[in-house]
Amino acid sequence: MNQRTSEKRLGGILILPNPCLILPMCVVFVARFQRQPAILRVRCPHVVAKNMWDTTVFSPEYAQAGYAQDLRAELVARVARLIGSAEKQATAIPRLTLHQRTAPTGACHVTYEPSIIVIAQGRKEVQIGTDTLTYDSSRYLLTSIDLPTITRVSEASSDAPCLALSLKLDISIVREFLSREEFPNRDVPTDCPAMSTVPVTAEFLSACCRLLDLLSTPDDIPFLSGLIEREIVYRILRGPEGARLRAIATLGDQSHRTAKAIAWIKANYGTPLRLDELAEVAGMAVSTLHHHFRAITAMSPLQYQKQIRLQAARARMLADDVDAATVAFEVGYESASQFNREYSRLFGEPPIRDVRKMRAPTTAASRTAAMASR
Secondary structure, X not given: OOOOOOOEEEOOEEEOOOOOOOOOOOEEEEEEEOOEEXXXXXXXXXXOEEOOOOOXXXXXXXXXXXXXXXXXXXHHHHHHHHHOOOXXXXXXXXXXXXXXXXXXXXXXXXXXXXXXXXXXXXXXXXXXXXXXXXXXXXXXXXXXXXXXXXXXXXXXXXXXXXXXXXXXXXXXXXXXXXXXXXXXXXXXXXXXXXXXXXXXXXXXXXXXXXXXXXXXXHHHHHHHXXXXXXXXXXXXXXXXXXXXXXXXXXOOOHHHHHHHHHHHHHHXXXXXXXXXXXXXXXXXXXXXXXXXXXXXXXXXXXXXXXXXXXXHHHHHHHHOOOOHHHHHHHOOOOXXXXXXXXXXXXXXXXXXXXXXXXXXXXXXXXXXXHHOOO
């Protein structure tokens, strides 16, 4: 009590006015400004905290921001503890992988699968066509189709490594949500790209943290990991960039038809590409397919095939001691000289020199990154 407290009686019962700030159980910590108590962070995003001695009010938005900041710190701690000193670690949860880099990296040619990549700490860049996307702890990367990219870690150090988790998306879960009457039916733009960055929300971070927590209780993974993954997919679909994922999962949509053409190229990259046959696979006119293909992937069908071919050739030469001419014909080139020219244009050096450099001990980490497919 303090000097402001005065006694009152009601029916013989002593009533004491209490100007003290009573803190709920979910408060993280309290600070004092000019001798006034104030709640800085609250676990419940719906709490409105007020200083009893002045008119300062902390809104739900303020509490939500503090909650998200706490969750980011928790995500960093979880990923760091689980991955240890490894650069890449598969987990007991299907399709969930952890990543770590202790220094910025050079450009790595990687084909991303439908997935999300959540940066707990650090920053990365990814290039599709002529566009470059940057994402960090405030924005995650969403990829809706198989997409050849150039990626690099732009912010990382031994004291503050770049820590990330990647989760490959199960499109059947997306279709299950979209089939429910309760799910809002929104208009889907036809020309938005298949890769984008999305603001990270407290609800999304909470689901990611709970998914990682299951790795400490392996017996719970078969029963609970699918539920949390469904929640993550739900958050994505309800988010501002979920439109493309909804479109690609919707049967009959132009984006879904274009995705069928993309999947065909990836599965048959060694086959000569004829646009009229590809359009037939997609069930679209050639001009319509070309337009939507470029809108989704930022490249033409022929450019897409070329990148898939060259990345496959590079991975083959790195994994097996195969000469460039043999690999060129394996991935569909009819001319070894054309293969060498296009390989040099994409990777910066001729095949033999590039592979020798990638096999050098000093570039072992780069080799691992280049061969990774997320």
